[in-house]
Amino acid sequence: MSKSVSELVDLSRSVRREILKMTTAAGSGHPGGSLSSADLVTSLYFSEMNHSPDDPDDPERDKFVLSKGHACPLLYAVLAELGYFPKEELSSLRKTGSMLQGHPDKSKTPGVESSTGSLGQGLSVACGIALGDRLSGRESRTYCLLGCGESQEGQVWEAAMSAAHYKLGNLCAIVDNNNLQIDGKTCEVMNIEPVADKWRAFGWNVLEIDGHNFDEILKAFEQARGCKGEPTVLVAKTVKGKGVSFMENVCDYHGKVLTGEELERALEELK
Amino acid sequence: MSEEIATRQAYGEALAELGERNQDVVALDADLSKSTKSAIFAAKFPERFFEMGVAEANMIGTAAGLAISGKIPFASSFAVFCTDRVFDQVRVSVAYNNLNVNICGSHAGLATGEDGATHQATEDIALMRVLPNMSVVCPADSTEAKSAVFASAERSGPVYIRTCRLKTPVLFDSSHEFSFGKGNIVKEGTDVSLAACGIMLSKALEAAELLKKENISARVINLPSIKPLDESIVLKAASETQGIVSCEDHSVIGGLGSAIAEALCEKNPGRLARVGLRNVFGESGNPEELYKKFSMDVNSIYNSAKKLLQNGNDEQ
Numbered sequence: 001m002s003k004s005v006s007e008l009v010d011l012s013r014s015v016r017r018e019i020l021k022m023t024t025a026a027g028s029g030h031p032g033g034s035l036s037s038a039d040l041v042t043s044l045y046f047s048e049m050n051h052s053p054d055d056p057d058d059p060e061r062d063k064f065v066l067s068k069g070h071a072c073p074l075l076y077a078v079l080a081e082l083g084y085f086p087k088e089e090l091s092s093l094r095k096t097g098s099m100l101q102g103h104p105d106k107s108k109t110p111g112v113e114s115s116t117g118s119l120g121q122g123l124s125v126a127c128g129i130a131l132g133d134r135l136s137g138r139e140s141r142t143y144c145l146l147g148c149g150e151s152q153e154g155q156v157w158e159a160a161m162s163a164a165h166y167k168l169g170n171l172c173a174i175v176d177n178n179n180l181q182i183d184g185k186t187c188e189v190m191n192i193e194p195v196a197d198k199w200r201a202f203g204w205n206v207l208e209i210d211g212h213n214f215d216e217i218l219k220a221f222e223q224a225r226g227c228k229g230e231p232t233v234l235v236a237k238t239v240k241g242k243g244v245s246f247m248e249n250v251c252d253y254h255g256k257v258l259t260g261e262e263l264e265r266a267l268e269e270l271k
Numbered sequence: 272m273s274e275e276i277a278t279r280q281a282y283g284e285a286l287a288e289l290g291e292r293n294q295d296v297v298a299l300d301a302d303l304s305k306s307t308k309s310a311i312f313a314a315k316f317p318e319r320f321f322e323m324g325v326a327e328a329n330m331i332g333t334a335a336g337l338a339i340s341g342k343i344p345f346a347s348s349f350a351v352f353c354t355d356r357v358f359d360q361v362r363v364s365v366a367y368n369n370l371n372v373n374i375c376g377s378h379a380g381l382a383t384g385e386d387g388a389t390h391q392a393t394e395d396i397a398l399m400r401v402l403p404n405m406s407v408v409c410p411a412d413s414t415e416a417k418s419a420v421f422a423s424a425e426r427s428g429p430v431y432i433r434t435c436r437l438k439t440p441v442l443f444d445s446s447h448e449f450s451f452g453k454g455n456i457v458k459e460g461t462d463v464s465l466a467a468c469g470i471m472l473s474k475a476l477e478a479a480e481l482l483k484k485e486n487i488s489a490r491v492i493n494l495p496s497i498k499p500l501d502e503s504i505v506l507k508a509a510s511e512t513q514g515i516v517s518c519e520d521h522s523v524i525g526g527l528g529s530a531i532a533e534a535l536c537e538k539n540p541g542r543l544a545r546v547g548l549r550n551v552f553g554e555s556g557n558p559e560e561l562y563k564k565f566s567m568d569v570n571s572i573y574n575s576a577k578k579l580l581q582n583g584n585d586e587q
Contacts, residue, residue: 059341106368114339116365118359124329126362128336128344130322134343135297155360158329166321
């Protein structure tokens with residue numbers, strides 16, 4: 001699966017629409033951080049990763065861990081678009097009996113590699129997958145998406161240390177650096193900058209990109225693949241709420257969904 | 272009982288044996304491999320051993336990832352550091368994912384001794400027992416510990432194995448097998464039952480000898496599988512003897528005593544006395560002196576049994 005940039009533009013717009021529709025239907029959820037990561041994750045699943053919805057357990061598949069688990073509306077929209085489960089399921093998000101939990105549940109949702117939601121844990125899991133796959137002689141790669149606020153968790157840096165120590169060239173982390181978290185600007189809540197320097201100091205190959213520029217995203221993934229001796233992190237400058245004018249850079253949309261009327265306006269913008 | 276082997280030693284040896292049989296078995300440790308004895312595996316299979324440094328949260332998450340990739344990880348550290356310290360990592364990355372991750376906590380309970388309360392896990396059973404999907408095992412001797420390691424590798428969900436720092440008597444011959452959800456009667460008796468796990472089983476056996484001198488027939492039950500618990504052996508003991516004394520090197524809150532109490536209360540109420548730490552932390556000292564100080568030694572088990580029988584008679 002390798003979609004062109006113009007196809008990715010269309011796909012990410014459609015993914016954004018689904019994110020907003022399902023969170024409004026659910027009446028709760030996390031649209032802001034789903035929108036900021038949408039271009040990164042759409043690129044991963046539609047152009048970069050080697051995977052197949054027809055054989056989701058293929059050991060040779062590339063694996064993705066959504067460490068910022070609250071952005072699962074994004075993951076669900078992408079997985080449904082790919083056919084991991086029927087698109088109709090999206091409207092059941094967060095409802096009793098749904099396969100789509102408020103945070104990812106490996107046992108309930110096809111295509112979810114690991115249950116996440118308690119921040120800071122996903123990169124460790126991704127390290128373990130990468131170690132195991134390398135030990136098994138597989139060529140597969142592991143990707144992990146982290147939030148900027150999430151980077152305040154100490155476990156992230158334990159994992160960063162160990163990935164470099166074990167020279168996990170088959171691991172690629174992505175930091176969705178939108179500079180907003182629940183309580184405000186990340187730089188004011190608890191500054192994580194200079195975040196790229198931190199990853200460099202931990203021994204990672206660091207690529208700083210615009211997280212909404214598909215050419216830069218795809219090129220970065222390609223460079224990451226070529227870097228065999230150390231793990232790569234994409235520090236992606238992003239905009240929370242990206243794609244909907246009145247949601248962009250608005251902190252409240254971290255965990256607030258659109259009203260019916262706002263949804264209509266947003267979908268109009270995302271036509 | 273002449274021979275004495277620590278269950279942690281058995282853990283390391285079993286892991287190395289398992290590594291021979293199954294290429295998928297991997298081990299992780301957090302800078303305590305010489306103490307937990309995972310170093311025995313590491314020496315034999317260096318490529319399948321992952322030293323994670325003093326970073327237990329990452330060790331647990333990495334173990335989860337290894338399981339997702341198809342490996343059978345055994346992650347070890349002192350019991351306090353691989354349960355108490357990383358409870359949320361075990362909860363979400365391991366138990367919620369329902370992975371075949373095996374966590375071995377060594378140096379559990381007052382048996383840890385001189386290092387003091389920070390290093391004596393006395394609530395690890397309670398913490399692990401409360402997690403859905405998680406099984407909890409506390410082997411009584413080295414034979415059982417080995418068997419438990421093999422059984423844990425075969426079990427699809429996560430398992431917590433609790434081992435002990437001290438050398439303890441070898442109670443079982445090589446024919447003894449550990450099974451999840453199974454206890455066994457080590458000594459038959461009709462008056463009172465002493466139900467124990469781990470290091471406390473040999474103390475319960477000694478207490479039974481003291482009771483015998485007073486013509487009290489004590490049944491001694493080994494309950495290494497704390498979750499799932501062998502409810503039938505517990506209910507049988509409650510109906511066939513006048514009461515049960517639970518014996519554990521752990522808090523009486525949430526551990527073996529609580530598991531027995533839950534089974535009794537829901538299925539067939541019977542009398543129960545719990546020997547263990549009573550809502551206090553341990554402290555530094557020689558383990559035997561600590562057991563005495565905290566009323567968890569052989570005499571304390573003996574006294575609890577006597578008291579249980581006397582109270583039972585009072586009520587009749």
